[in-house]
Amino acid sequence: MTSPALDRFIVEAAARSRVHSLAADRVLALAPLMLDLIEDAESFLEPQHYRSDPEGYTRNLIRDDPDHGLSLYALVWRPGQWTPVHDHGSWGVVGIVEGVLEERSYLRVSPEGGDQDIDLVRGGLQLLTRGAVTSFVPNPDHIHVTGVPAERARAVSLHLYGRTMKDFNIYDVAARTRRRVQVAHNES
Numbered sequence: 001m002t003s004p005a006l007d008r009f010i011v012e013a014a015a016r017s018r019v020h021s022l023a024a025d026r027v028l029a030l031a032p033l034m035l036d037l038i039e040d041a042e043s044f045l046e047p048q049h050y051r052s053d054p055e056g057y058t059r060n061l062i063r064d065d066p067d068h069g070l071s072l073y074a075l076v077w078r079p080g081q082w083t084p085v086h087d088h089g090s091w092g093v094v095g096i097v098e099g100v101l102e103e104r105s106y107l108r109v110s111p112e113g114g115d116q117d118i119d120l121v122r123g124g125l126q127l128l129t130r131g132a133v134t135s136f137v138p139n140p141d142h143i144h145v146t147g148v149p150a151e152r153a154r155a156v157s158l159h160l161y162g163r164t165m166k167d168f169n170i171y172d173v174a175a176r177t178r179r180r181v182q183v184a185h186n187e188s
């Protein structure tokens with residue numbers, strides 16, 4: 001599967017990633033590219049990128065480019081599907097293609113570092129509509145829950161990360177712990 005818009009995006013994202021070594025600078029440089037990519041999403045999203053699962057939100061790989069430290073996914077959120085509380089250990093840039101993606105933030109109030117004795121407090125939320133772009137950086141850990149409440153329609157979002165996103169940290173808020181888990185994705 002190829003598309004000029006997608007190929008341009010990957011080439012330009014790789015070039016801008018090379019120039020900027022700091023995560024905060026990278027997302028600054030990459031967010032405008034995501035804004036444009038959303039507009040062209042219909043030119044490269046194919047039926048396999050809209051796969052969904054009644055058991056949970058679905059991660060469909062669009063492009064994995066480990067040579068440039070980039071991966072791009074289409075995530076499909078049926079009504080009522082949410083992530084666990086998690087962080088990525090990476091920067092990320094997210095754009096909304098369809099529906100409203102809800103992001104609920106958590107703030108770590110215990111000292112940074114370690115997987116035990118973690119105190120989280122709930123923060124605010126964002127309602128991200130079609131065309132919106134958001135980003136995060138891992139300094140400190142960006143901890144959040146994303147998903148779609150049961151009363152809203154399906155959402156589809158594009159996620160660009162600074163590595164192949166095959167594992168991330170999930171938090172048990174009550175137990176005050178976090179652990180690294182493997183996360184599955186569908187290949188194209």
Ligand SMILES: [Fe+2]
Binds near residue numbers: 088144
């Ligand atoms: Fe996330």
